[in-house]
Amino acid sequence: MLIMHTTCMANTQSALDRLCDPDSKVSAHYVIDEDGQVYHLVDERERAWHAGIAFWDGETDVNGCSIGIEVAHPGPDENGEGPEFPSHQWQALINLSQDIISRHPIPAHRVLAHSDVAPSRKTDPGSLFDWSGLAQKGIGLWSDCGEKDLASLSSPKFFELEPIQRGEASENKQAVEQLQQALRAFGYQITPDGVYGPATQTVMCAFQLHFRSERIDGIADAVCCARLLDLISRKQ
Ligand SMILES: [Zn+2]
Secondary structure (H helix, E strand, C coil): CEEEEECCCCCHHHHHHHHCCHHHCCCCCEEECCCCCEEECCCCCCCCCCCCCCCECCECCCHHHCEEEEECCCCCCCCCCCCCCCHHHHHHHHHHHHHHHHHCCCCHHHEEEHHHHCCCCCCCCCCCCCHHHHHHCCCCCCCCCCHHHHHHCCCCCCCCCCCECCCCHHHHHHHHHHHHHHHHHHCCCCCCCCCCCHHHHHHHHHHHHHHCCCCCCCCECHHHHHHHHHHHHCCC
């Protein structure tokens, strides 16, 4: 796996200090600063402590099978806004990711956000991260599906055009369970219990952070469902 992070710190030097301090118990294979300088901190063959307690597609030892890249960025403010990623930094991320993917058997669907593998604890690299742009460069999966694409997608048709919301479990138990099964089939850690409670909402927020950043509210609307089905169909 290739896991993307943002440092969520004001400057790169403090992030580097923290990532190189044994007492902090965090590390990453690479850090990319605002100018596009790449710091190689941990050998790719070694385990770095970047994912923490995490899960993807049955794998619980994410640190043991992934390379972690920290992109120096302060992260979004409380309104979800923040500075754009500088172009030199973004280009360095593209170059580094392409290089890593060329040397390791990392399928597109295993290029992930920290928030994908640890949805209840992490939101980085956040809503400002341009996953669509990365996918155009051959890095990761992306879906542009919209509501109108739902009809052409194959079953299971678990979606409702009305958002499936927290508290609607009794009416939509089966649909919620199918949604949960789809999220799990893609890779998220989720229990298909038919209850659209806080755990499911948290996973939906993680999905939105990666695949539908215009709207991060934990509601599985038609666009989210279309993209989820599309992504599962292209997971190889
Ligand atoms: Zn992270």
